[in-house]
Amino acid sequence: MMTTLTALCTFAAVGILLLILAYISWRGVGSLSFRFLIDSPRPVGEGGGIGNAILGSLVLLALASALGLPIGIGVGVYLSEIGSGRLAAGVRFITDTLTGIPSIVTGVFVYAIVVLPMKHFSALSGGIALALVMIPIVARTTEEMLNLVPHSLREGALALGAPQWRVTLGVVLPAAASGIATGAMLAIARVSGETAPLLFTAFGSRFFSYYLDQPIASLTVLIYNYAISPYDEWHAQAWAATLVLVTLILGINIVVRILTRRRF
């Protein structure tokens, strides 16, 4: 009896997931074509595509990774290898709590410190906003991966006379590299679905652009704008863009899962 009930809960959740994925595939496949993937948006009735949004998302993700990954990994190294006592506990607590800060608030913050001084929306501010979302996630997965490295490895290297920085950079980090890489992939997957922090930082654009000081398009903002538009054609394009985005995100998640299955 109880097992039936709990199993029902579980399969309700899984059912909703499959329902959503099936619906996205069904609606998205119709408008999907090679032209759609490389074209830029056009006025209603003339087709057009999401090429500029895909490029924009890639630029934003590259920026976010370049800024967020080193800092996030650095914090993880500090928490696992260096920090101890109250200070480390405080940093860990703040990092954890930062994970739960709504990304829209991050957007407002970046608007205040980057967009206002620059006086216009820019790809740079969007990248910074995504990086801020990324840092606490990367920090915590890095710490967990470093904690999995056996102590004997560190002791062995130290006993050979290596200073701590060489032990960390030359022995511990390489040993945890694949774990840190998968953590980074998951963080990238997570921020590639972020919309709220981009609304008033990267803002969006209807043209191809890779200039960091100009507004830039992104898949998520495009989906949002098309979804709330009154045009059926744009709704169809929103579904196709969603199919692309969700395939990318779930693809990363599934690949990471397969790669890490042996370890956990």
Added chain:
Amino acid sequence: MSVARTDESLVVAGKWASWRHTLSPTGNLGDAIFRLLMLLVALFVVALVIAMVFALSTDSMLAIRRFGFRFLTSTNWNPIKGEFGALPFIYGTVMSSLIALVISVPLSLGIAVFLVEQAPPFIARPIGFLVELLAAIPSVVYGLWGIFVLAPFLRVYVEPVLARLFGWTPLFTGPITGIGLFTGGIILAIMVTPIISAVVRDVLAAVPSTQREAALALGATKWETIRVVLVNGAPGIAGAVILGLGRALGETMAVTMLIGNRPEVSLSLFAPSYTIASAIANEFTEATGDLYLSALVELGLILFLVTFIVNGFARFLVWNVTRRTGGVGRAA
């Protein structure tokens, strides 16, 4: 006098020595540089939080000075007249999150119990992964799906039934549109379920198996054993629920697309409402005038402080449980 000075310099020297020891226990210069660098990076995260509070406070000062405490209690949000009261947003945020919790807490508990206590590993692993995948779907995609699938479904099949059954309460009255507090709450429930159930799974897994064995040995049934496990993990489960609450409070895109975006306080769950996060998302780029923008930033500040406290409290609860039982917890 001279004695005091020696004491002082001794203290300074001692402090310097302890600092030098913290920076580089081995006395190696490379270590000192490396450790200092990592320390600075870690302090950057702390500075980030301080900078957030500072920037949000300065930019909302105009609204704070103008309205003071009234900002939180006034229901009047009228950008044209320059009147800003946050109560409709606070109400919408709290109510939509409560609806989400009412639905997702029992669901998440069921999922966690099934995956940890009942299902064999070859079922629990892939199914658990699928439930986690729900958390990987972006908010904006939930919004899109909500607009075109969930909202019409609720409008046609669910809300009329609720209105017929519970129409005598003020909660289920008024026109049925499919867009409103109820739909926003349901989409939030779907979005926080994977988060709550994942943490509850960790908490249940951290309950020592001796507890289960003891209960079984005393002749408890399977269900009674599960109750023992749940009671044992209760503080951690509370933490998981509060963590989900924090997520629901700040969730933006899906709610913005489904809640109707009207700054009114209405008892009916079918009525359109507005949340803090969706007000910022909708109105920030359109805000004309410093006071309007400042009021929106103040909304952001409120959301930041509330989610920070809620999350901090939740982490504290979850940590305590996982640390006490020495399961998934790490040395903190």
